Amino acid sequence: MSSEQLLKQIEFIKEIDKVKYIVRKTKLFNSNRNENDAEHSWHLALMAVVLAEHANAPIDLLKVVKMLLIHDIVEIDAGDTFIYDTQKDHSNTTEERLAAQRIFGILPQQQAEDLVALWEEFEAGETEEAKFARAMDRLEPLLQNASNHGGTWKEYGVDYHKVYEKKKIIQKGSDALWHFAEHLINDSVEKGFLKKN
Amino acid sequence: MSSEQLLKQIEFIKEIDKVKYIVRKTKLFNSNRNENDAEHSWHLALMAVVLAEHANAPIDLLKVVKMLLIHDIVEIDAGDTFIYDTQKDHSNTTEERLAAQRIFGILPQQQAEDLVALWEEFEAGETEEAKFARAMDRLEPLLQNASNHGGTWKEYGVDYHKVYEKKKIIQKGSDALWHFAEHLINDSVEKGFLKKN
Numbered sequence: 183m184s185s186e187q188l189l190k191q192i193e194f195i196k197e198i199d200k201v202k203y204i205v206r207k208t209k210l211f212n213s214n215r216n217e218n219d220a221e222h223s224w225h226l227a228l229m230a231v232v233l234a235e236h237a238n239a240p241i242d243l244l245k246v247v248k249m250l251l252i253h254d255i256v257e258i259d260a261g262d263t264f265i266y267d268t269q270k271d272h273s274n275t276t277e278e279r280l281a282a283q284r285i286f287g288i289l290p291q292q293q294a295e296d297l298v299a300l301w302e303e304f305e306a307g308e309t310e311e312a313k314f315a316r317a318m319d320r321l322e323p324l325l326q327n328a329s330n331h332g333g334t335w336k337e338y339g340v341d342y343h344k345v346y347e348k349k350k351i352i353q354k355g356s357d358a359l360w361h362f363a364e365h366l367i368n369d370s371v372e373k374g375f376l377k378k379n
Numbered sequence: 380m381s382s383e384q385l386l387k388q389i390e391f392i393k394e395i396d397k398v399k400y401i402v403r404k405t406k407l408f409n410s411n412r413n414e415n416d417a418e419h420s421w422h423l424a425l426m427a428v429v430l431a432e433h434a435n436a437p438i439d440l441l442k443v444v445k446m447l448l449i450h451d452i453v454e455i456d457a458g459d460t461f462i463y464d465t466q467k468d469h470s471n472t473t474e475e476r477l478a479a480q481r482i483f484g485i486l487p488q489q490q491a492e493d494l495v496a497l498w499e500e501f502e503a504g505e506t507e508e509a510k511f512a513r514a515m516d517r518l519e520p521l522l523q524n525a526s527n528h529g530g531t532w533k534e535y536g537v538d539y540h541k542v543y544e545k546k547k548i549i550q551k552g553s554d555a556l557w558h559f560a561e562h563l564i565n566d567s568v569e570k571g572f573l574k575k576n
Contacts, residue, residue: 184555184558184559184562185555188430188433188555188556188559191429191430192522192559194429195422195425195426195429195430195519195522196408196522196526198422198425199407199408199422201421202407202414202418203407210396210399210400211393211396217399218418220417220418220421220422221399221415221417221418221421223421224398224417224418224420224421224424224448225392225395225396225417227421227424227444227448228392228395228448228449229392231445231448232388232391232392232486232490233385233388233392236385243441244440244441244444247424247441247444247448248428251421251424251425251428251444252425289429293429322392325389325392325393329393358381358382358385359385361381362381362385362389365381
């Protein structure tokens with residue numbers, strides 16, 4: 183018989199399969215196909231691996247990658263919230279906290295506590311790891327929307343100022359990536375993908 | 380202007396979006412929907428995080444996670460090969476090596492070399508990290524097929540002996556996980572999901 187510890191971990195592994203069904207507003211690169219949360223999380227984790235050298239401060243890369251792998255798991259219960267939604271706050275709602283308790287709570291107690299704490303750390307965005315992880319989360323849809331001639335910006339009428347305000351958080355994690363992102367935002371305005379006035 | 384280094388990394392990040400279109404034979408848990416390589420890679424990376432304590436030997440978890448995040452990128456060019464395919468060898472074909480050179484080669488040279496070496500290490504399956512990573516790669520579809528009342532085993536007429544032979548590699552990475560897997564294989568035979576004779 184396998185240990186109770188292992189059986190709980192297997193239950194968690196089955197449960198998180200549901201992340202693959204959570205559809206984001208953003209589309210894949212040069213595509214009309216919406217991205218799901220599992221694909222998104224994979225992409226961010228690998229972006230962190232590739233871009234780690236651009237972090238403003240030394241980071242524990244394993245911690246960043248773990249954060250990115252788990253950051254959207256709460257959406258199994260709470261659903262995806264569009265970053266430019268004006269009705270609903272994007273992050274760390276009561277609904278998401280309950281989801282974290284339930285889903286990570288499937289794991290053995292210590293592991294559950296560790297992952298809930300890691301998710302809270304990501305949401306708070308205060309440590310160097312959380313800042314860099316959040317930069318990845320803002321950079322990927324920017325790349326996608328730019329590649330899709332405006333993508334969700336055009337689809338939902340989001341203008342330059344809103345985009346700039348949401349994206350400038352990238353700078354907290356990486357000046358170099360923010361420099362790149364700012365250039366891409368301005369370029370998107372010039373190309374008519376993003377409305378400035 | 381952003382550094383040439385960063386621009387190459389951004390090109391790579393765009394290129395690997397194609398991993399999201401590579402469809403595997405295996406279906407999601409309790410589902411008819413095929414899994415894609417990005418979802419699969421996300422799931423394996425997080426499985427490694429959750430199951431690391433069961434490794435037979437001390438492992439560098441960041442290395443394992445990196446391996447799993449990149450292990451199927453070569454399939455952008457080489458396509459997915461079904462593990463029970465009798466016509467085509469599963470791994471490390473010339474086609475896959477060329478794919479690794481081209482795709483990782485988009486990155487700055489040192490990073491490209493590092494990731495090609497990491498992919499080769501995964502494929503060779505000899506280091507403790509590669510053994511544990513490969514155990515994840517074998518365990519996930521086993522869990523999926525068992526949850527799908529036989530899944531691809533039934534669909535492609537794969538019997539117990541072939542499954543057992545392919546899955547026993549899990550033991551190289553983790554005795555505890557192999558103990559669990561063996562039980563699940565036997566249970567699948569008892570339930571009629573997997574044919575023994």
